[in-house]
Structures are given as C-alpha cells and as structure tokens.
Amino acid sequence: MTVTEQAGPPSGGGREDTPLLDLLSGFIIELRQAGLPVSLTENLDAMEAVTHIPIEDRDAFKYALGSTLVKNHSHWRTFEVVFEVYFSMRGDEYTLEGAADGEGPEGEPGPPGEGAPQGGGGAMSGLTPEQLAEMLMKALMNGDQAMLRALARQAVMRYAGMEPGRPVGGTYYLYRTLRNLDLDGVLEGLMDAARQEAPEDLTPLEERLERDEFGDRIEQLKQEIEAEIRRRLVADRGVEAMARTLRKPLPEDVDFMHASREEMAELKKAIHPLTRKLAVRLARKRRHGRKGALDFRNTIRHSLSYGGVPAEPKFRFPRPAKPEIMVVADISGSVAAFARFTLHLVYAISGQFSKVRSFVFIDGLDEVTGFFEGVEDIGEAVHRVNTEADVVWVDGHSDYGHAFGVFWERFGRDVGPKTTVMILGDARNNYHASQSWILKEMQHKARKVYWLNPEPRAYWDTGDSIVGEYSTHCEGTFEVRNLRQLEAFVEKLV
Amino acid sequence: MDFRFEDVDGVRRSLADANYLADDGIAGIVYLADRLGKPILVEGPAGTGKTQLAQSVADITGARLIRLQCYEGLDESKALYEWNYKKQLLRIQASGGDTDWSEIEDDLFSEEFLLTRPLLEAIRAEDRVLLLVDEVDRLEVETEALLLEILSEYQVSIPELGTVTATQVPLVFLTSNATRELSEALKRRCLYLYIDYPDLEREREIVMAKVPGVDANLADQVARIVRSIRQLDLKKSPSVSETLDWARTLVLLGIDKVDAQSATDTVNILLKYRTDIDKAVKEFADRPDDLVDDPT
Numbered sequence: 001m002t003v004t005e006q007a008g009p010p011s012g013g014g015r016e017d018t019p020l021l022d023l024l025s026g027f028i029i030e031l032r033q034a035g036l037p038v039s040l041t042e043n044l045d046a047m048e049a050v051t052h053i054p055i056e057d058r059d060a061f062k063y064a065l066g067s068t069l070v071k072n073h074s075h076w077r078t079f080e081v082v083f084e085v086y087f088s089m090r091g092d093e094y095t096l097e098g099a100a101d102g103e104g105p106e107g108e109p110g111p112p113g114e115g116a117p118q119g120g121g122g123a124m125s126g127l128t129p130e131q132l133a134e135m136l137m138k139a140l141m142n143g144d145q146a147m148l149r150a151l152a153r154q155a156v157m158r159y160a161g162m163e164p165g166r167p168v169g170g171t172y173y174l175y176r177t178l179r180n181l182d183l184d185g186v187l188e189g190l191m192d193a194a195r196q197e198a199p200e201d202l203t204p205l206e207e208r209l210e211r212d213e214f215g216d217r218i219e220q221l222k223q224e225i226e227a228e229i230r231r232r233l234v235a236d237r238g239v240e241a242m243a244r245t246l247r248k249p250l251p252e253d254v255d256f257m258h259a260s261r262e263e264m265a266e267l268k269k270a271i272h273p274l275t276r277k278l279a280v281r282l283a284r285k286r287r288h289g290r291k292g293a294l295d296f297r298n299t300i301r302h303s304l305s306y307g308g309v310p311a312e313p314k315f316r317f318p319r320p321a322k323p324e325i326m327v328v329a330d331i332s333g334s335v336a337a338f339a340r341f342t343l344h345l346v347y348a349i350s351g352q353f354s355k356v357r358s359f360v361f362i363d364g365l366d367e368v369t370g371f372f373e374g375v376e377d378i379g380e381a382v383h384r385v386n387t388e389a390d391v392v393w394v395d396g397h398s399d400y401g402h403a404f405g406v407f408w409e410r411f412g413r414d415v416g417p418k419t420t421v422m423i424l425g426d427a428r429n430n431y432h433a434s435q436s437w438i439l440k441e442m443q444h445k446a447r448k449v450y451w452l453n454p455e456p457r458a459y460w461d462t463g464d465s466i467v468g469e470y471s472t473h474c475e476g477t478f479e480v481r482n483l484r485q486l487e488a489f490v491e492k493l494v
Numbered sequence: 495m496d497f498r499f500e501d502v503d504g505v506r507r508s509l510a511d512a513n514y515l516a517d518d519g520i521a522g523i524v525y526l527a528d529r530l531g532k533p534i535l536v537e538g539p540a541g542t543g544k545t546q547l548a549q550s551v552a553d554i555t556g557a558r559l560i561r562l563q564c565y566e567g568l569d570e571s572k573a574l575y576e577w578n579y580k581k582q583l584l585r586i587q588a589s590g591g592d593t594d595w596s597e598i599e600d601d602l603f604s605e606e607f608l609l610t611r612p613l614l615e616a617i618r619a620e621d622r623v624l625l626l627v628d629e630v631d632r633l634e635v636e637t638e639a640l641l642l643e644i645l646s647e648y649q650v651s652i653p654e655l656g657t658v659t660a661t662q663v664p665l666v667f668l669t670s671n672a673t674r675e676l677s678e679a680l681k682r683r684c685l686y687l688y689i690d691y692p693d694l695e696r697e698r699e700i701v702m703a704k705v706p707g708v709d710a711n712l713a714d715q716v717a718r719i720v721r722s723i724r725q726l727d728l729k730k731s732p733s734v735s736e737t738l739d740w741a742r743t744l745v746l747l748g749i750d751k752v753d754a755q756s757a758t759d760t761v762n763i764l765l766k767y768r769t770d771i772d773k774a775v776k777e778f779a780d781r782p783d784d785l786v787d788d789p790t
Binding site: 037039041042045048049052053057059060061062063064066067068070071072073076203204205208209212213216 | 502518519520521522523525526529530532534535537538672678681682683684685686687688694715718719721722725752753754757777778779
C-alpha cells in the first residue's frame with residue numbers, strides 16, 4: 001500500500017482519482033500474484049499513465065496500462081483477464097438474484113441498460129429458444145456485433161444457470177451455455193445457408209473462406225459469452241476473489257504434465273520462437289567463440305619478423321563442436337505429454353546439430369529417427385511415433401532397466417565421444433531391476449549424459465522412482481517441468 | 495513543455511491522415527509516450543509495420559527521422575560518437591613545435607573534432623527529431639547498455655567533454671523482432687507495444703488505402719484469404735507487406751475475383767518457402783468437410 005502513497009505526488013493530481021489509484025494498486029498486486037514481473041518503476045509509470053488517459057476511452061486505457069506494465073507479449077493474455085476483472089463495467093444489471101431461478105422467461109434480472117445493444121435485451125426475454133436460435137443464426141450471418149452482444153447476454157441469463165455465491169471460475173457456466181447453443185450445429189447451418197444463397201456451387205476456396213469467417217464470428221460470440229459470465233461473477237463475488245479463481249500460470253510456468261489441451265497448443269506455439277532464439281544464440285556463440293589453443297610453432301615462426309619477440313601470438317583454428325544428440329524418451333502414460341513436447345523441441349532444433357537420433361521406450365525400445373526425416377509436419381510425426389513405434393515388450397508398464405538393456409545392445413556401439421545422450425523420464429521403474437551399470441558404461445563412452453525429469457524435485461526417489469540411482473551416472477539431472485526450465489536447460493546444452 | 499498531441503483521438507486521426515491505419519492500442523501508446531516522455535519499444539512479427547509506424551509518426555509531427563540500424567557488432571563509435579583522429583593529427587602537425595601542449599590538448603577534444611553518430615545527433619538536435627533504433631534485438635546484450643543512458647535521461651556522457659543533455663525530449667522508437675529476450679533494464683525504461691498481424695477489417699482497410707486501383711470486393715477477398723493462410727501452421731506467415739504485394743500483383747494482372755487457380759498461380763508472392771506454398775495450395779483445393787464433385 002505504501003506504493004500508493006509514493007505515487008501520489010508524481011501522478012500530478014491525487015484529487016478525486018484516489019479510488020482509481022486504489023483500484024490500480026490492487027490491480028498491480030494481482031498482476032504480481034499472477035507472476036508478472038512488475039517493477040516499482042513500471043508501477044509508477046502506470047500510475048502516471050492513467051492521469052493522462054481517460055478511463056472512459058476503455059481501449060486506450062487498457063493499452064496504456066498494458067504498455068507500462070506488460071513487457072512480454074506472452075503475458076498479455078493474463079493481463080487481459082485481470083484487466084477485465086478489475087476494470088469491467090459493473091452495475092445492477094449484472095446481479096444474479098433473478099438468474100437463480102432463471103430458466104424461465106421471467107428470469108430477466110434488473111432493468112436492461114441504456115443504449116442500442118442492450119435495447120434488445122429486454123425484448124428478448126419473451127422469445128422461445130427456437131426464436132432465439134434463429135436470431136443468433138441471423139446475427140452471425142450478418143456479423144451484427146451489437147446483436148451478438150445482446151444475444152450473448154441473453155444466452156448467459158437463460159442457460160448458464162448461475163447461482164450467487166458459488167465459488168467457481170465460470171468454466172462450468174460457459175460449458176452449460178455453449179452446450180445449449182450447439183455452436184457446431186450453428187456453423188453447419190450457416191454453411192448450408194451460405195451454399196444456398198450463392199448463385200452457383202461454392203468452389204472449395206470459397207467454402208473454406210466462408211467457414212473461416214463464420215468460425216471467426218462464432219469465436220467472437222464465445223468470447224462475448226465468456227466475458228459476460230465473468231462480469232456477472234465479478235459483480236457477485238467481488239474483484240479479489242474472482243481474480244484469485246481465474247489466476248492461471250504464465251505460459252512459461254505451465255507444468256507439462258498437467259497442461260490442458262489449450263495450454264498445450266499454446267506451448268507448441270511457443271516452441272518456434274524458442275528455437276529461433278536458440279539458433280541465433282548458437283550462431284553467435286560460434287562466431288565469437290573462444291579461439292583455438294595457442295599454436296606455438298606458428299607463433300615462433302612469426303616472431304622472426306619482430307627479431308625474435310613473439311609479438312603476435314598465433315592460435316589454432318577452433319574446431320567447431322558438432323555434437324550428436326541421442327534422445328531417449330519414456331513415452332508411457334505418466335510422462336507422455338512431456339515426452340511428446342520434448343520431441344517437438346528436439347526436432348525443431350535438429351537443424352542446429354549435425355545429427356539427432358531419437359528413441360522411445362516404455363518397456364521395450366525402438367528408434368524413431370526415421371519418422372521425422374523429410375517430414376514437414378512434426379505433429380504428424382509425433383503421432384506416428386505414438387502409434388507405430390514398437391515400444392511394448394511385456395505389459396506396457398515402464399521398465400527402464402530392460403529398455404536401457406535393449407538400447408545398449410542394439411545402439412550402444414553408436415555412442416561415441418561426440419555423443420550427448422539425453423534421457424527423458426520420471427524414472428518410475430515399477431520396481432523392476434534398474435540396470436544402472438548401463439548408464440555407467442554409457443557415461444564412459446559418451447560425451448555427456450543428461451537426465452531430464454518432468455517431476456517436481458520433491459517427488460524424486462519416492463515410491464518406485466529411482467532417479468537418484470541413475471543420476472549418479474549422469475553429468476546432470478534436471479527438473480524440467482515447464483518452458484522456463486526447458487529453456488534454461490537447452491541454453492546449457494548449446 | 496509543449497506536447498505534440500492534444501488527445502488520443504487526435505493521434506488516431508492524424509495517423510489515419512498519414513495513411514497509417516492504427517488499431518486501438520497504437521494511438522493510445524503513441525500519445526502516452528509523448529506525455530510521459532518515454533521511448534516506445536515496438537515488438538512483433540516481421541512486416542507488420544513497426545518501422546512504418548515510426549516513419550508515420552515522424553511525418554505527422556513534422557520531425558526529422560534519425561535512424562540507427564542495429565546489427566551485431568555495432569559499437570559506441572558507430573552509435574554514439576567518435577573522435578575525428580585524422581583531423582586531430584593534422585591539428586597537432588599544423589601547430590608546429592612552438593605552441594603549449596596543454597593548449598593543444600584542450601583544443602583537440604573540443605566539439606570541432608567530434609563526429610556525431612545517430613544517438614548523439616538525436617540528443618543534440620535543435621529541431622524536432624524522432625529517433626528510430628531499428629531491430630534492437632540484433633545487438634549483443636552488452637551493447638544494449640549503450641542505449642540505457644539515452645533512453646532514461648536523454649543525455650550522453652562524453653568523458654572529455656562532459657555530459658550532453660537533450661534540449662528537448664525526442665520521441666524514440668525501438669523496434670524488435672523478438673529473436674531474443676531484451677534485457678529487463680531496457681524494457682523497464684520503455685513503453686511496450688506489440689503489433690500483431692492486423693485483423694480482417696484493418697487488413698482490408700490497409701489494402702484499400704495502399705493499393706491504388708483495388709476495388710472493395712477484391713480487397714475483402716485478399717484479406718480473407720490471407721487470414722485463412724495465417725491460420726495454417728506455416729514456417730513463415732505472410733506479412734502485411736506481402737499482402738500488399740499480392741494485392742498489387744492481382745490488380746496488375748487484372749484479376750478482380752480470386753479463385754483457386756489464380757490464388758495458386760500467385761501464392762508465391764505471399765509465401766516464400768516451398769513447403770508453405772505446397773501446404774497452402776493443398777488447402778485451397780481441398781474441400782474441408784464433404785467431398786462433393788468439384789465443379790472446376
């Protein structure tokens with residue numbers, strides 16, 4: 001809270017803005033809670049910024065705050081949600097009293113607000129579901145923004161069945177509303193209508209464009225519904241409580257093992273910039289890398305022209321390291337998400353290394369390098385790995401010992417002094433024999449052996465995890481649960 | 495201190511007059527940068543108009559654009575200032591042996607022998623200037639520190655001369671393609687603006703504004719197709735400038751309605767990778783859901 005007081009003078013006028021400044025400091029505290037690194041300077045900048053931009057110009061206000069507080073684009077989503085919660089319009093029309101018994105048409109809560117978009121809200125409560133669906137269809141067809149907003153409100157009132165005081169984040173309400181609206185069916189309906197309207201048959205291209213357009217509009221509708229639910233929840237439960245429920249980890253902190261499908265998609269998108277960054281750094285390192293060892297003979301020979309003084313030391317040409325990487329990944333159920341993700345990454349950076357080979361195992365082991373060769377779509381390759389690779393030996397429960405045995409027998413001779421072996425897995429061995437002598441041999445032959453474990457460090461060596469036994473034979477054992485840790489590791493690797 | 499802009503709407507309007515179609519965020523942040531006297535760090539994919547924004551703002555404020563193109567290996571002598579040592583040598587020779595050394599020394603490190611480079615030039619300028627530091631992410635982390643003093647204090651310290659402080663706070667734009675994470679210190683001093691690919695309406699307007707002779711229908715189609723292409727998983731999505739090139743090509747070829755054939759023929763203007771082109775062409779031709787007989 002001291003921050004608020006300090007910010008008083010530079011903001012120029014603490015006059016009637018104080019409630020806003022209070023709101024703002026709460027807002028910034030929430031951002032910090034969500035993991036955004038907001039420094040004191042940035043905090044002060046934000047305080048000053050809001051004195052210049054009127055809160056009525058909501059978009060400009062939002063972006064002004066964003067530009068002072070969020071310095072990384074991947075944090076923008078988090079910022080947006082918190083902003084919605086703290087600075088969304090609040091008013092009587094969002095209270096939930098009426099909605100509790102709200103399936104019926106009389107469940108219209110409070111007077112609809114003023115202005116054109118809300119104007120439709122009051123009239124709509126008398127509609128039958130069929131009429132509502134028809135209006136929705138028409139609004140989507142014409143891309144009528146105001147109408148869509150009104151319909152989103154109506155749909156939430158009607159279908160979400162929101163109850164005051166329930167401590168939920170709104171996902172359930174969203175699900176209920178969307179299920180009732182049947183948007184997939186709506187999309188098909190829209191496509192049919194578009195086909196009929198067209199004078200002749202739609203070409204595939206036109207069809208595709210229409211579909212993208214409608215898909216986009218439906219996506220907007222979904223967001224509108226989500227925002228509406230959020231607004232109502234905020235009105236019901238207050239800002240802080242709501243912000244806490246909605247708090248989600250930042251993309252770089254999302255745990256691989258527990259990532260939802262959406263988060264996984266986000267993570268995959270984040271891989272590309274990551275690899276590009278790595279490529280840039282790698283190239284830089286090569287260029288500026290340390291020179292080779294002193295070339296004594298050459299230095300002496302050059303010293304002759306200075307009368308025997310070795311004025312100009314000569315160095316050998318640096319020999320660029322061309323690491324070969326072997327990735328051995330556990331793809332059993334418990335760590336599958338992590339392994340799949342890492343395979344993505346490895347193949348994205350494979351252009352940077354002279355040779356990357358990958359192996360997957362559960363209790364058997366198979367080489368999958370071939371699946372990736374000449375494949376453009378990595379996702380497809382990973383899918384093939386998961387379905388076609390021959391990795392089950394007995395029962396399909398992880399057996400690290402046996403898998404390592406197979407690896408050593410079939411591919412052991414390919415491990416050489418240039419090879420870096422990366423083993424991905426949680427080392428949960430189902431109480432089978434560990435066969436850790438193989439890792440010991442491997443460490444002797446290979447350049448480096450690393451173990452990446454997607455489990456939190458606190459769980460290591462509990463239950464059937466024997467990562468401790470294996471890690472005595474590795475150059476390093478790393479906890480890699482999120483993008484941040486993975487990035488740190490890969491940096492170390494190159 | 496006088497400001498360049500009256501209000502947010504003013505910025506929006508004048509940017510539009512300069513043929514730069516800003517979305518909601520951009521105008522607000524430009525206005526704020528003027529009011530707070532802070533630099534703007536513009537980040538985003540290549541070809542979304544980051545540099546263009548700086549140029550347009552320079553146009554509407556009537557400022558002279560001073561541009562520093564960053565590259566790896568850029569150093570103080572290229573970015574800030576350098577002593578003109580050839581001239582200094584001449585000065586020493588010209589004085590002969592009779593002058594007092596301390597006198598010469600004072601003389602040698604005066605402004606006369608200083609070669610200003612973009613950053614110092616922007617600080618010392620008497621007229622209105624706008625400093626554009628392009629592609630900061632190409633600098634090494636160590637060189638980034640060069641910028642810090644300028645960005646926060648608008649001054650440059652020259653050991654032999656003292657500190658040169660700006661007479662007026664120039665608008666400063668930094669652009670970055672995000673090939674690496676910039677340092678916290680740099681980010682903290684800037685307002686952050688992310689320019690993404692424009693949405694459908696804005697892209698259509700941009701095409702309408704920038705491509706002479708394009709009609710509304712074609713612009714709409716172009717924007718829609720580009721949006722569809724961007725949704726594919728590509729190595730490099732088409733940028734705005736590529737969209738414009740494509741629209742210009744279509745106009746030149748006299749195509750007023752894009753069908754699958756003409757799209758396939760000209761897609762190499764939008765996409766630069768073989769695999770991306772193949773993927774897009776396949777998408778153009780395939781009917782996503784049902785496999786009705788193709789009328790073509």
